[in-house]
Amino acid sequence: WCGLLLPVLVLPGMAGLRIDFGLLLEPLGFIKVLEWIFSIFAFATCGGFQGETTLLVSCKDVVNRTVTAAFAYPFRLNTVVFSAPDPKHCGGTWTDIYLVGNFSSSAQFFVTLAVLVFLYCIAALVVYIGYKHVYRQNNKFPLTDLAITVITAFLWLISTFAWAKALADIKMSTGASIIPGIESCKAPGTTCRFASVTSMGTLNVSVVFGLLNMILWGGNVWFVYKDANLHNQSNGISQNP
Helix, strand or coil, X not given: CHHHHHHHCCCHHHHCCCCCHHHHHCHHHHHHHXXXXXXXXXXXXXXXXXXXXXXXXXXXXXXXEEEEEEEECCCCHHHCECCCCCCCHHHHCCCCCEXXXXXXXXXXXXXHHHHHHHXXXXXXXXXXXXXXXXXXXXXXXXXXXXXXXXXXXXXXXXHHHHHHHHHHHXXXXXXXXXXXXXXXXXXXXXXXXXXEECCCHHHHHHHHHHHHHHHHHHHHHHHHHHHCCHHHHHHHHHHCC
């Protein structure tokens, strides 16, 4: 995406750098700044998460021993194993227990999109600030910006809803509902109680920022469309007999 606007930057002799922050005071530039900021929060709140699920296990010679399973982005839970209650594995009745589910595709799609958007916004802001005159004079740059804006809004829609669904499944796979599916907890003399799971408030926030990004990019389609002068061209065509 960044490469679609960067040709302007590598031809300074032809384009001519003219620093002008005026476009940032217009909706087109101001919204781009918000998109840049919100993309940072989107990938930071999702990609930086670390948590753990904790159980209390009682078995042979063990009483209320804490066992944990630590998980983090990109949430390949099926590779996360609970620690053993004791070195003897409850007299041999405790086997390796893994969490269920692999949600890496949805999580990585969401974070990768946010990072690409972050980079594109930087490139776009450089063009807006330093090459505003070229952007306004050469219609191919607004058209490129418009195409990327429409595609990005659609990708935010897909990635946010996919990540929201994955997050709901992650909560199920790390919550109290996992105990009935643990075979080792069904062994005679063994009891398991759910203790806690790390709060996923930051992951909830990431979904919110995904929705905000979707709204921002969707709303920005109109302002980029206006700069592309397509609406003026269509009005001119409709007025001609």
